[in-house]
Amino acid sequence: MKIVMFYHSLVSDWNHGNAHFLRGVATEFIKRGHAVDIHEPENGWSISNLIATHGPEPVREFRARFPLLRSKSYNIGTLDLNRALEGADLVLVHEWNDPALVRRIGEHRSKTGGAYHLFFHDTHHRAVTAPQQMCQYDLSHYDGVLAYGDLLRQVYEKRRWAWRAWTWHEAADTNVFCMSRNCHFEGDVVWIGNWGDDERAAELREFLIEPVKSLRLRAKVFGVRYPQHALDMLRDAGISYGGWLPNYRVPEIFGRFRITLHVPRRPYVDLLPGIPTIRPFEAIAWTS
Known part of the structure; x- marks a missing residue:
């Protein structure tokens, strides 16, 4: 199966905790034999702040630590969705994306006759703390929402922002977080x-x-x-x-x-x- 993911950043977790879950999920997809394409905006605020404060070394270290994971940077003004989504079976679009991109991907799915399954992935509290921002997202052509908690899922259903929603809790990446013991504490x-x-x-x-x-x-x-x-x-x-x-x-x-x-x-x-x-x-x- 070909899985295409649009997230704020795979490479940088500077003030970007969603990268933790994304890395774990993408790694599991790949280990199970799926093809995974991850797209992130060029010069996003997380990667920009990371490089500005720590230079390029963290990017090199990320690539060494996660050899299976690679992302493609895009410019939203020139992004070719036909090319990015060619052959896709499943597309996941994270909540921290530009509303214009979220809408464009939905329209692309509609124009291609539903050639792939399309889900909006929400792992934040803006649906309840900034609902006016979330109203900007057009999810009319999405299969539904993957919300990281039951209460968040219910918000989408109650406000009819999406016609279906499921709960998908975050989880630890056990490739990184596994049992360890230490008797010498500092x-x-x-x-x-x-x-x-x-x-x-x-x-x-x-x-x-x-x-x-x-x-x-x-x-x-x-x-x-x-x-x-x-x-x-x-x-x-x-x-x-x-x-x-x-x-x-x-x-x-x-x-x-x-x-x-x-x-x-x-x-x-x-x-x-x-x-x-x-x-x-x-x-x-x-x-x-």
Whole structure:
């Protein structure tokens, strides 16, 4: 089967957690004998920020770590869908794509008489936090939506954005996250996550920063988009900051600390409860 996937980035996971799941799913497709084409926009904000802050070396390292995975960069103004979708059996279009591209792919499927199955893949909270943005997506020619939680699926059904929707939870890539043990620790607590528009600032203070400070634990934080006041809070609590960490190095970091913790963003807790995000799955897979 030929599977074509349109995602924001395969190569970069800089502030782009969807890359974790994409890499795992694409790897499994390939290992099962399917042909996989992955398209990502040239100069997307994730890859652009990654190269701007770390240079080209992370791209080279990604290619060495994931030899089966390759993506094709496109310019939305010149993208030839006839060529990109030639021979496709299944097409997956992620939610973090330009609405114009989402519409064009749907129209292409309609014009070709439904030559392939077409699904919209949503792994974000915008359907409940920014519904005016999601209304821009024309899914009229899609077979349906793959939503990463039941509540999100119900939003699509209730608002009639799509005529069918299914739940497809995120999961850990067990090619990367597999059982490992370490008896030599260099710290007590590690937190791996982005600051993220203050969506969990209070929770990070309550469940990470203040306990580490009061218990005098050895802790380290990895992630991006930490404003200066957040870095100041970490420093005041004696927490070291490691910056961006490629996801394929996370198992190695897990092994250096006694515990990790997960602090979900507030929209998921308040508006989409019960939707498990990928980081807890990765931690569980690493210890199982």
